[in-house]
Amino acid sequence: MSDCIAIFLIASSILLLGLLGGFFFYKKLLVQSTYDAVTELPNRINFFNALTQHLLKYPTMPFAIIAIGIDRFPQINQALGYQIGDRLLNHVAQRLKANLNEASMIGRLASNVFIVLAPEVTNQNFKKYYEKIMEIFSQPFSVYTVNIDLDVLIGFSFYPTDGNAAAPLIQKADLALYAARHSVDRFECYQENKDPHHRNKISLMSELREGLTQNEFQIFYQPKVNLNKGHITQVEALIRWFHPTRGEMSPDSFIPLAEETGHLKNLTLWLLENGIKQCRLWEEQKLSLGVSINLSVKDLLNKKLPIYIGSLIKEHKLDPTLLTLEITESAFMREPHVAIDATRKLIQLGVNLSIDDFGTGYSSLSYLKKLPVNELKLDKSFTQDIVHTERVAQIVQSTIRMAHTLGMTVVAEGVSDEKTVNLLKHFSCDLGQGYYFSQPLSIKDFEAWLATSPWGKT
Numbered sequence: 158m159s160d161c162i163a164i165f166l167i168a169s170s171i172l173l174l175g176l177l178g179g180f181f182f183y184k185k186l187l188v189q190s191t192y193d194a195v196t197e198l199p200n201r202i203n204f205f206n207a208l209t210q211h212l213l214k215y216p217t218m219p220f221a222i223i224a225i226g227i228d229r230f231p232q233i234n235q236a237l238g239y240q241i242g243d244r245l246l247n248h249v250a251q252r253l254k255a256n257l258n259e260a261s262m263i264g265r266l267a268s269n270v271f272i273v274l275a276p277e278v279t280n281q282n283f284k285k286y287y288e289k290i291m292e293i294f295s296q297p298f299s300v301y302t303v304n305i306d307l308d309v310l311i312g313f314s315f316y317p318t319d320g321n322a323a324a325p326l327i328q329k330a331d332l333a334l335y336a337a338r339h340s341v342d343r344f345e346c347y348q349e350n351k352d353p354h355h356r357n358k359i360s361l362m363s364e365l366r367e368g369l370t371q372n373e374f375q376i377f378y379q380p381k382v383n384l385n386k387g388h389i390t391q392v393e394a395l396i397r398w399f400h401p402t403r404g405e406m407s408p409d410s411f412i413p414l415a416e417e418t419g420h421l422k423n424l425t426l427w428l429l430e431n432g433i434k435q436c437r438l439w440e441e442q443k444l445s446l447g448v449s450i451n452l453s454v455k456d457l458l459n460k461k462l463p464i465y466i467g468s469l470i471k472e473h474k475l476d477p478t479l480l481t482l483e484i485t486e487s488a489f490m491r492e493p494h495v496a497i498d499a500t501r502k503l504i505q506l507g508v509n510l511s512i513d514d515f516g517t518g519y520s521s522l523s524y525l526k527k528l529p530v531n532e533l534k535l536d537k538s539f540t541q542d543i544v545h546t547e548r549v550a551q552i553v554q555s556t557i558r559m560a561h562t563l564g565m566t567v568v569a570e571g572v573s574d575e576k577t578v579n580l581l582k583h584f585s586c587d588l589g590q591g592y593y594f595s596q597p598l599s600i601k602d603f604e605a606w607l608a609t610s611p612w613g614k615t
Protein backbone atom coordinates (compact mmCIF):
# COMPACT_ATOMS: atom_id res chain seq x y z
CA MET A 158 0.00 0.00 0.00
CA SER A 159 2.78 2.44 0.99
CA ASP A 160 4.43 1.62 -2.39
CA CYS A 161 1.23 2.64 -4.13
CA ILE A 162 1.17 5.94 -2.25
CA ALA A 163 4.84 6.59 -3.08
CA ILE A 164 4.24 5.88 -6.80
CA PHE A 165 1.16 8.12 -6.74
CA LEU A 166 3.12 10.95 -5.07
CA ILE A 167 6.01 10.69 -7.57
CA ALA A 168 3.62 10.56 -10.53
CA SER A 169 1.61 13.57 -9.37
CA SER A 170 4.85 15.54 -8.68
CA ILE A 171 6.02 14.80 -12.24
CA LEU A 172 2.63 15.89 -13.57
CA LEU A 173 2.72 19.09 -11.48
CA LEU A 174 6.26 19.88 -12.59
CA GLY A 175 5.22 19.28 -16.20
CA LEU A 176 2.25 21.60 -15.82
CA LEU A 177 4.36 24.28 -14.13
CA GLY A 178 7.03 23.97 -16.86
CA GLY A 179 4.31 24.24 -19.51
CA PHE A 180 2.86 27.28 -17.77
CA PHE A 181 6.23 29.10 -17.65
CA PHE A 182 7.00 28.12 -21.23
CA TYR A 183 3.58 29.45 -22.28
CA LYS A 184 4.19 32.65 -20.31
CA LYS A 185 7.57 33.10 -22.00
CA LEU A 186 5.97 32.63 -25.41
CA LEU A 187 3.27 35.13 -24.52
CA VAL A 188 5.89 37.69 -23.45
CA GLN A 189 7.85 37.05 -26.65
CA SER A 190 4.78 37.53 -28.81
CA THR A 191 3.54 40.70 -27.11
CA TYR A 192 6.81 42.44 -26.20
CA ASP A 193 9.48 43.65 -28.54
CA ALA A 194 12.82 41.93 -27.80
CA VAL A 195 15.03 44.92 -28.72
CA THR A 196 13.31 47.63 -26.67
CA GLU A 197 11.44 45.44 -24.12
CA LEU A 198 8.37 47.56 -24.89
CA PRO A 199 4.91 46.30 -25.84
CA ASN A 200 4.81 45.57 -29.57
CA ARG A 201 2.25 46.93 -32.03
CA ILE A 202 -0.37 44.21 -31.41
CA ASN A 203 -0.05 44.54 -27.65
CA PHE A 204 -0.33 48.33 -27.86
CA PHE A 205 -3.37 48.01 -30.12
CA ASN A 206 -5.11 45.66 -27.65
CA ALA A 207 -4.27 47.86 -24.66
CA LEU A 208 -5.60 50.91 -26.48
CA THR A 209 -8.84 49.08 -27.28
CA GLN A 210 -9.20 48.19 -23.56
CA HIS A 211 -8.46 51.79 -22.59
CA LEU A 212 -11.22 53.06 -24.92
CA LEU A 213 -13.72 50.63 -23.37
CA LYS A 214 -12.73 51.59 -19.83
CA TYR A 215 -12.55 55.39 -20.23
CA PRO A 216 -14.88 56.30 -23.11
CA THR A 217 -15.28 59.94 -22.03
CA MET A 218 -11.63 60.76 -21.32
CA PRO A 219 -9.73 62.64 -24.05
CA PHE A 220 -6.19 61.55 -24.89
CA ALA A 221 -3.54 61.73 -27.57
CA ILE A 222 -1.74 59.02 -29.50
CA ILE A 223 1.78 60.16 -30.26
CA ALA A 224 4.05 58.57 -32.83
CA ILE A 225 7.74 59.39 -32.27
CA GLY A 226 10.08 58.55 -35.14
CA ILE A 227 13.87 58.59 -35.07
CA ASP A 228 14.97 60.52 -38.14
CA ARG A 229 17.56 58.88 -40.43
CA PHE A 230 17.66 55.72 -38.36
CA PRO A 231 18.56 53.49 -41.37
CA GLN A 232 21.64 55.67 -41.98
CA ILE A 233 22.67 55.34 -38.30
CA ASN A 234 22.26 51.56 -38.56
CA GLN A 235 24.32 51.51 -41.71
CA ALA A 236 27.08 53.69 -40.31
CA LEU A 237 27.40 52.15 -36.84
CA GLY A 238 26.13 48.61 -37.36
CA TYR A 239 22.97 46.83 -36.23
CA GLN A 240 24.33 45.95 -32.79
CA ILE A 241 24.73 49.62 -31.88
CA GLY A 242 21.44 50.44 -33.65
CA ASP A 243 19.56 47.92 -31.47
CA ARG A 244 21.25 49.11 -28.29
CA LEU A 245 20.39 52.70 -29.21
CA LEU A 246 16.69 51.81 -29.62
CA ASN A 247 16.78 50.18 -26.20
CA HIS A 248 18.30 53.34 -24.68
CA VAL A 249 15.63 55.48 -26.34
CA ALA A 250 12.90 53.19 -24.97
CA GLN A 251 14.32 53.34 -21.43
CA ARG A 252 14.64 57.13 -21.57
CA LEU A 253 11.08 57.52 -22.83
CA LYS A 254 9.81 55.21 -20.05
CA ALA A 255 11.75 57.10 -17.38
CA ASN A 256 10.61 60.55 -18.50
CA LEU A 257 7.11 60.19 -19.90
CA ASN A 258 5.62 59.15 -16.59
CA GLU A 259 2.17 60.51 -17.41
CA ALA A 260 1.91 58.13 -20.36
CA SER A 261 -0.21 55.08 -19.70
CA MET A 262 1.58 53.07 -22.32
CA ILE A 263 4.63 53.28 -24.56
CA GLY A 264 5.13 50.77 -27.34
CA ARG A 265 7.16 50.17 -30.48
CA LEU A 266 5.16 50.65 -33.66
CA ALA A 267 7.81 49.98 -36.30
CA SER A 268 11.58 49.75 -36.57
CA ASN A 269 12.29 53.39 -35.67
CA VAL A 270 8.86 54.49 -34.48
CA PHE A 271 7.63 54.55 -30.88
CA ILE A 272 4.00 55.03 -29.95
CA VAL A 273 2.61 56.63 -26.80
CA LEU A 274 -0.84 56.80 -25.24
CA ALA A 275 -0.96 60.10 -23.34
CA PRO A 276 -4.13 60.66 -21.24
CA GLU A 277 -5.38 64.23 -20.83
CA VAL A 278 -3.32 65.46 -23.80
CA THR A 279 -5.61 67.34 -26.20
CA ASN A 280 -5.24 69.49 -29.30
CA GLN A 281 -5.32 72.50 -26.93
CA ASN A 282 -2.50 71.55 -24.56
CA PHE A 283 -0.31 69.19 -26.64
CA LYS A 284 2.51 71.76 -27.16
CA LYS A 285 3.74 71.22 -23.58
CA TYR A 286 3.99 67.52 -24.26
CA TYR A 287 5.78 68.15 -27.54
CA GLU A 288 8.34 70.32 -25.73
CA LYS A 289 8.84 67.61 -23.16
CA ILE A 290 9.59 65.03 -25.87
CA MET A 291 12.02 67.41 -27.59
CA GLU A 292 13.73 67.92 -24.23
CA ILE A 293 14.11 64.14 -23.80
CA PHE A 294 16.00 64.02 -27.09
CA SER A 295 18.08 67.15 -26.49
CA GLN A 296 20.89 65.16 -24.82
CA PRO A 297 22.93 62.64 -26.85
CA PHE A 298 22.57 58.90 -26.26
CA SER A 299 25.67 57.14 -25.11
CA VAL A 300 25.94 53.63 -26.58
CA TYR A 301 29.08 51.69 -25.63
CA THR A 302 31.65 54.44 -26.23
CA VAL A 303 29.72 56.32 -28.92
CA ASN A 304 27.70 59.50 -28.28
CA ILE A 305 24.81 59.79 -30.70
CA ASP A 306 22.62 62.85 -31.23
CA LEU A 307 19.16 62.00 -32.47
CA ASP A 308 16.59 64.07 -34.35
CA VAL A 309 12.98 63.10 -33.88
CA LEU A 310 9.76 63.59 -35.81
CA ILE A 311 6.49 63.62 -33.89
CA GLY A 312 2.92 62.96 -35.04
CA PHE A 313 -0.20 63.50 -32.90
CA SER A 314 -3.73 62.19 -33.24
CA PHE A 315 -6.46 62.98 -30.70
CA TYR A 316 -9.35 61.06 -29.21
CA PRO A 317 -12.22 61.61 -29.88
CA THR A 318 -11.63 64.13 -32.74
CA ASP A 319 -9.63 61.83 -35.01
CA GLY A 320 -11.45 58.56 -34.36
CA ASN A 321 -13.00 56.36 -31.71
CA ALA A 322 -11.15 53.10 -32.25
CA ALA A 323 -7.55 51.96 -31.92
CA ALA A 324 -6.83 51.45 -35.63
CA PRO A 325 -7.66 54.95 -36.97
CA LEU A 326 -6.03 56.68 -33.99
CA ILE A 327 -2.74 54.80 -34.46
CA GLN A 328 -2.84 55.16 -38.25
CA LYS A 329 -3.51 58.90 -38.05
CA ALA A 330 -0.68 59.53 -35.57
CA ASP A 331 1.58 57.63 -37.97
CA LEU A 332 0.37 59.71 -40.95
CA ALA A 333 0.96 62.91 -38.98
CA LEU A 334 4.48 61.69 -38.25
CA TYR A 335 5.00 61.19 -41.97
CA ALA A 336 3.82 64.76 -42.66
CA ALA A 337 6.15 66.08 -39.91
CA ARG A 338 9.11 65.42 -42.24
CA HIS A 339 8.12 68.58 -44.10
CA SER A 340 7.57 70.70 -41.01
CA VAL A 341 10.15 73.10 -39.61
CA ASP A 342 9.19 72.26 -36.00
CA ARG A 343 9.39 68.52 -36.75
CA PHE A 344 5.86 67.78 -35.54
CA GLU A 345 2.38 67.63 -37.03
CA CYS A 346 -1.10 67.02 -35.73
CA TYR A 347 -3.22 64.83 -37.98
CA GLN A 348 -5.02 66.88 -40.62
CA GLU A 349 -7.35 65.39 -43.15
CA ASN A 350 -5.96 67.54 -45.97
CA LYS A 351 -2.45 66.18 -45.36
CA ASP A 352 -3.66 62.60 -45.37
CA PRO A 353 -2.67 60.83 -48.59
CA HIS A 354 -5.54 58.38 -48.12
CA HIS A 355 -8.11 61.10 -47.94
CA ARG A 356 -10.92 60.45 -50.41
CA ASN A 357 -10.53 63.76 -52.17
CA LYS A 358 -6.92 62.98 -52.87
CA ILE A 359 -7.61 59.47 -54.03
CA SER A 360 -9.98 60.86 -56.63
CA LEU A 361 -7.39 63.49 -57.54
CA MET A 362 -4.98 60.71 -58.35
CA SER A 363 -7.26 58.98 -60.79
CA GLU A 364 -8.03 62.39 -62.30
CA LEU A 365 -4.30 62.92 -62.73
CA ARG A 366 -4.01 59.84 -64.91
CA GLU A 367 -7.06 60.96 -66.86
CA GLY A 368 -5.67 64.52 -67.13
CA LEU A 369 -2.58 63.32 -68.95
CA THR A 370 -4.64 61.66 -71.66
CA GLN A 371 -7.04 64.64 -71.85
CA ASN A 372 -4.25 67.22 -72.38
CA GLU A 373 -5.04 69.06 -69.15
CA PHE A 374 -1.36 69.67 -68.39
CA GLN A 375 0.73 72.48 -69.81
CA ILE A 376 4.32 73.53 -69.43
CA PHE A 377 4.87 77.13 -68.40
CA TYR A 378 8.29 78.67 -69.01
CA GLN A 379 10.06 81.14 -66.74
CA PRO A 380 13.10 83.06 -68.06
CA LYS A 381 16.53 82.59 -66.52
CA VAL A 382 18.27 85.84 -67.41
CA ASN A 383 22.02 86.11 -67.92
CA LEU A 384 22.89 89.14 -65.76
CA ASN A 385 26.15 89.84 -67.51
CA LYS A 386 24.76 89.71 -71.05
CA GLY A 387 21.50 91.35 -69.96
CA HIS A 388 19.21 88.87 -71.73
CA ILE A 389 17.57 85.47 -71.41
CA THR A 390 19.69 82.40 -72.16
CA GLN A 391 17.60 79.69 -70.52
CA VAL A 392 14.10 78.90 -69.29
CA GLU A 393 12.79 76.72 -66.49
CA ALA A 394 9.91 74.40 -67.40
CA LEU A 395 7.23 74.47 -64.68
CA ILE A 396 4.23 72.22 -64.89
CA ARG A 397 0.62 73.50 -64.65
CA TRP A 398 -2.58 71.50 -64.41
CA PHE A 399 -5.75 73.07 -65.80
CA HIS A 400 -8.27 70.87 -64.07
CA PRO A 401 -11.77 70.85 -65.63
CA THR A 402 -13.54 71.57 -62.30
CA ARG A 403 -10.81 72.62 -59.86
CA GLY A 404 -9.27 75.21 -62.18
CA GLU A 405 -5.54 75.99 -62.48
CA MET A 406 -3.53 73.96 -59.99
CA SER A 407 -0.01 74.79 -58.86
CA PRO A 408 2.55 71.97 -58.84
CA ASP A 409 2.86 72.19 -55.05
CA SER A 410 -0.73 70.93 -54.75
CA PHE A 411 -0.23 67.75 -56.77
CA ILE A 412 3.48 66.90 -57.21
CA PRO A 413 4.02 65.71 -53.60
CA LEU A 414 0.90 63.57 -53.88
CA ALA A 415 1.94 62.18 -57.25
CA GLU A 416 5.32 61.37 -55.67
CA GLU A 417 3.73 59.46 -52.79
CA THR A 418 1.38 57.46 -54.96
CA GLY A 419 3.78 56.53 -57.75
CA HIS A 420 2.06 58.71 -60.38
CA LEU A 421 4.95 61.10 -60.84
CA LYS A 422 6.75 58.84 -63.31
CA ASN A 423 4.31 59.41 -66.17
CA LEU A 424 4.15 63.12 -65.46
CA THR A 425 7.95 63.41 -65.61
CA LEU A 426 8.13 61.41 -68.83
CA TRP A 427 5.47 63.64 -70.39
CA LEU A 428 7.32 66.77 -69.26
CA LEU A 429 10.69 65.55 -70.51
CA GLU A 430 9.30 64.65 -73.91
CA ASN A 431 7.50 67.96 -74.39
CA GLY A 432 10.26 70.11 -72.85
CA ILE A 433 12.88 68.49 -75.09
CA LYS A 434 10.66 68.90 -78.19
CA GLN A 435 10.21 72.61 -77.39
CA CYS A 436 13.91 73.08 -76.79
CA ARG A 437 14.68 71.51 -80.17
CA LEU A 438 12.11 73.79 -81.81
CA TRP A 439 13.85 76.87 -80.40
CA GLU A 440 17.19 75.47 -81.50
CA GLU A 441 15.83 75.17 -85.05
CA GLN A 442 14.66 78.79 -84.82
CA LYS A 443 18.24 79.74 -83.88
CA LEU A 444 17.05 80.99 -80.49
CA SER A 445 19.34 78.65 -78.63
CA LEU A 446 17.44 78.69 -75.36
CA GLY A 447 18.47 76.15 -72.75
CA VAL A 448 15.61 74.35 -70.98
CA SER A 449 15.71 73.29 -67.33
CA ILE A 450 13.52 70.47 -66.13
CA ASN A 451 12.85 69.59 -62.49
CA LEU A 452 13.41 66.04 -61.34
CA SER A 453 12.15 64.81 -58.02
CA VAL A 454 13.99 62.38 -55.78
CA LYS A 455 11.41 59.74 -56.77
CA ASP A 456 12.39 60.20 -60.42
CA LEU A 457 15.97 59.38 -59.49
CA LEU A 458 14.80 55.99 -58.21
CA ASN A 459 13.63 55.15 -61.73
CA LYS A 460 16.63 53.23 -63.09
CA LYS A 461 15.39 53.59 -66.67
CA LEU A 462 15.28 57.40 -66.57
CA PRO A 463 18.81 58.06 -67.94
CA ILE A 464 18.15 55.62 -70.81
CA TYR A 465 14.85 57.34 -71.56
CA ILE A 466 16.38 60.83 -71.54
CA GLY A 467 19.26 59.58 -73.70
CA SER A 468 16.85 58.20 -76.30
CA LEU A 469 14.77 61.42 -76.31
CA ILE A 470 17.91 63.51 -76.92
CA LYS A 471 18.84 61.19 -79.78
CA GLU A 472 15.37 61.06 -81.28
CA HIS A 473 15.00 64.86 -81.31
CA LYS A 474 18.64 65.44 -82.28
CA LEU A 475 19.05 67.88 -79.39
CA ASP A 476 22.37 69.37 -78.33
CA PRO A 477 22.48 67.83 -74.79
CA THR A 478 24.20 70.92 -73.36
CA LEU A 479 20.90 72.78 -73.91
CA LEU A 480 19.20 70.55 -71.35
CA THR A 481 19.59 71.16 -67.60
CA LEU A 482 18.17 68.85 -64.97
CA GLU A 483 17.32 70.53 -61.66
CA ILE A 484 17.53 68.35 -58.59
CA THR A 485 16.79 69.78 -55.16
CA GLU A 486 19.51 69.82 -52.58
CA SER A 487 17.24 67.92 -50.19
CA ALA A 488 17.22 64.94 -52.59
CA PHE A 489 20.92 64.52 -51.85
CA MET A 490 20.11 64.45 -48.15
CA ARG A 491 17.08 62.19 -48.33
CA GLU A 492 18.59 59.53 -50.59
CA PRO A 493 22.31 60.37 -50.93
CA HIS A 494 23.44 57.14 -52.61
CA VAL A 495 20.50 56.96 -55.01
CA ALA A 496 20.81 60.64 -55.92
CA ILE A 497 24.56 60.47 -56.51
CA ASP A 498 24.38 57.26 -58.57
CA ALA A 499 21.51 58.49 -60.72
CA THR A 500 23.02 61.92 -61.34
CA ARG A 501 26.32 60.35 -62.40
CA LYS A 502 24.47 58.44 -65.11
CA LEU A 503 22.59 61.57 -66.18
CA ILE A 504 25.79 63.59 -66.43
CA GLN A 505 27.22 60.95 -68.79
CA LEU A 506 24.51 61.99 -71.26
CA GLY A 507 26.23 65.37 -71.61
CA VAL A 508 23.38 67.32 -69.99
CA ASN A 509 23.85 69.94 -67.24
CA LEU A 510 23.10 69.30 -63.64
CA SER A 511 21.70 71.99 -61.36
CA ILE A 512 21.25 71.93 -57.59
CA ASP A 513 17.88 73.52 -56.86
CA ASP A 514 16.83 75.33 -53.66
CA PHE A 515 20.49 75.54 -52.67
CA GLY A 516 20.97 76.58 -49.06
CA THR A 517 17.79 74.99 -47.69
CA GLY A 518 18.93 71.37 -47.44
CA TYR A 519 21.15 71.61 -44.33
CA SER A 520 23.54 69.71 -46.47
CA SER A 521 27.14 68.85 -45.70
CA LEU A 522 28.03 69.80 -49.29
CA SER A 523 29.86 66.50 -49.50
CA TYR A 524 27.96 65.60 -52.68
CA LEU A 525 29.65 68.55 -54.40
CA LYS A 526 32.97 66.74 -54.03
CA LYS A 527 31.58 63.68 -55.75
CA LEU A 528 29.64 65.21 -58.64
CA PRO A 529 30.50 67.57 -61.47
CA VAL A 530 27.60 69.94 -60.82
CA ASN A 531 27.22 72.76 -63.40
CA GLU A 532 24.85 75.10 -61.64
CA LEU A 533 23.71 76.15 -58.18
CA LYS A 534 20.30 77.73 -57.77
CA LEU A 535 20.30 79.88 -54.70
CA ASP A 536 16.98 79.51 -52.96
CA LYS A 537 14.65 82.50 -53.11
CA SER A 538 14.71 82.89 -49.32
CA PHE A 539 18.34 84.08 -49.69
CA THR A 540 17.84 86.22 -52.79
CA GLN A 541 14.91 88.04 -51.26
CA ASP A 542 16.92 89.02 -48.20
CA ILE A 543 20.16 90.30 -49.70
CA VAL A 544 19.11 93.93 -49.93
CA HIS A 545 17.80 93.99 -46.34
CA THR A 546 20.20 91.80 -44.39
CA GLU A 547 23.94 92.34 -44.55
CA ARG A 548 24.69 88.85 -43.25
CA VAL A 549 22.59 87.19 -45.95
CA ALA A 550 24.35 89.32 -48.56
CA GLN A 551 27.69 88.06 -47.24
CA ILE A 552 26.53 84.44 -47.36
CA VAL A 553 25.32 84.89 -50.94
CA GLN A 554 28.54 86.59 -52.01
CA SER A 555 30.75 83.88 -50.54
CA THR A 556 28.53 81.11 -51.96
CA ILE A 557 28.93 82.67 -55.42
CA ARG A 558 32.71 82.80 -54.95
CA MET A 559 32.81 79.18 -53.82
CA ALA A 560 30.66 78.06 -56.77
CA HIS A 561 32.88 79.91 -59.23
CA THR A 562 36.01 78.35 -57.72
CA LEU A 563 34.41 74.95 -58.34
CA GLY A 564 33.53 75.89 -61.93
CA MET A 565 29.78 76.25 -61.35
CA THR A 566 27.44 79.00 -62.46
CA VAL A 567 25.00 80.52 -59.98
CA VAL A 568 21.33 81.30 -60.53
CA ALA A 569 19.54 83.50 -58.01
CA GLU A 570 15.87 82.50 -57.71
CA GLY A 571 13.05 84.81 -56.64
CA VAL A 572 14.52 88.07 -57.99
CA SER A 573 11.79 90.63 -57.43
CA ASP A 574 13.29 94.13 -57.85
CA GLU A 575 16.01 96.16 -59.52
CA LYS A 576 18.00 96.73 -56.33
CA THR A 577 18.43 92.96 -55.98
CA VAL A 578 19.54 92.68 -59.63
CA ASN A 579 22.21 95.35 -59.11
CA LEU A 580 23.52 93.73 -55.97
CA LEU A 581 23.59 90.31 -57.65
CA LYS A 582 25.53 91.78 -60.56
CA HIS A 583 27.94 93.35 -58.09
CA PHE A 584 28.45 89.87 -56.56
CA SER A 585 29.11 88.44 -60.08
CA CYS A 586 26.04 86.21 -59.92
CA ASP A 587 25.59 84.65 -63.37
CA LEU A 588 21.84 84.35 -63.80
CA GLY A 589 18.67 85.70 -62.24
CA GLN A 590 15.15 84.29 -62.24
CA GLY A 591 12.03 85.77 -60.70
CA TYR A 592 8.91 87.86 -61.05
CA TYR A 593 11.05 90.97 -61.71
CA PHE A 594 11.91 89.52 -65.12
CA SER A 595 8.76 87.49 -65.63
CA GLN A 596 6.32 85.07 -64.04
CA PRO A 597 6.23 81.56 -65.56
CA LEU A 598 4.31 81.96 -68.86
CA SER A 599 2.37 79.79 -71.29
CA ILE A 600 4.23 79.19 -74.54
CA LYS A 601 2.15 81.85 -76.32
CA ASP A 602 2.73 84.50 -73.64
CA PHE A 603 6.37 83.55 -73.39
CA GLU A 604 6.96 84.07 -77.10
CA ALA A 605 5.28 87.49 -76.82
CA TRP A 606 7.54 88.29 -73.84
CA LEU A 607 10.60 87.24 -75.88
CA ALA A 608 9.67 89.72 -78.59
CA THR A 609 8.86 92.67 -76.31
CA SER A 610 10.81 92.45 -73.05
CA PRO A 611 14.18 94.27 -72.72
CA TRP A 612 15.50 90.98 -71.34
CA GLY A 613 13.98 89.01 -74.20
CA LYS A 614 16.48 89.53 -77.02
CA THR A 615 18.87 86.64 -77.39
Ligand code: C2E
Nearest residue numbers: 395396407408409428451452453571572573590591592597
Ligand atom coordinates in the same frame (compact mmCIF):
# COMPACT_ATOMS: atom_id res chain seq x y z
P1 C2E B 1 11.11 75.42 -57.99
O1 C2E B 1 11.77 74.43 -58.88
O2 C2E B 1 11.94 76.06 -56.92
O3 C2E B 1 10.46 76.48 -58.96
C1 C2E B 1 10.41 77.83 -58.71
C2 C2E B 1 9.09 78.21 -58.13
O4 C2E B 1 9.19 79.56 -57.66
C3 C2E B 1 7.98 78.23 -59.17
O5 C2E B 1 6.77 77.91 -58.51
C4 C2E B 1 7.93 79.67 -59.60
O6 C2E B 1 6.69 80.06 -60.10
C5 C2E B 1 8.24 80.36 -58.30
N1 C2E B 1 8.82 81.68 -58.52
C6 C2E B 1 9.54 82.11 -59.56
N2 C2E B 1 9.93 83.37 -59.40
C7 C2E B 1 9.45 83.78 -58.21
C8 C2E B 1 9.53 85.00 -57.45
O7 C2E B 1 10.11 86.00 -57.88
N3 C2E B 1 8.91 85.01 -56.25
C9 C2E B 1 8.25 83.94 -55.77
N4 C2E B 1 7.65 84.02 -54.56
N5 C2E B 1 8.15 82.76 -56.43
C10 C2E B 1 8.76 82.70 -57.64
P2 C2E B 1 5.83 76.79 -59.09
O8 C2E B 1 5.79 76.83 -60.57
O9 C2E B 1 4.56 76.88 -58.33
O10 C2E B 1 6.60 75.46 -58.70
C11 C2E B 1 6.74 75.08 -57.38
C12 C2E B 1 7.64 73.88 -57.28
O11 C2E B 1 7.01 72.74 -57.86
C13 C2E B 1 8.93 74.04 -58.04
O12 C2E B 1 9.85 74.76 -57.26
C14 C2E B 1 9.33 72.60 -58.25
O13 C2E B 1 9.96 72.08 -57.09
C15 C2E B 1 8.00 71.89 -58.40
N6 C2E B 1 7.76 71.65 -59.82
C16 C2E B 1 7.25 72.47 -60.75
N7 C2E B 1 7.17 71.84 -61.95
C17 C2E B 1 7.68 70.60 -61.76
C18 C2E B 1 7.89 69.46 -62.60
O14 C2E B 1 7.61 69.48 -63.80
N8 C2E B 1 8.42 68.34 -62.02
C19 C2E B 1 8.76 68.30 -60.71
N9 C2E B 1 9.30 67.19 -60.21
N10 C2E B 1 8.59 69.35 -59.90
C20 C2E B 1 8.04 70.48 -60.41
Ligand code: CA
Nearest residue numbers: 393451483513
Ligand atom coordinates in the same frame (compact mmCIF):
# COMPACT_ATOMS: atom_id res chain seq x y z
CA1 CA C 1 13.47 74.27 -60.03
Ligand code: CA
Nearest residue numbers: 513514534570
Ligand atom coordinates in the same frame (compact mmCIF):
# COMPACT_ATOMS: atom_id res chain seq x y z
CA1 CA D 1 13.96 76.35 -56.55
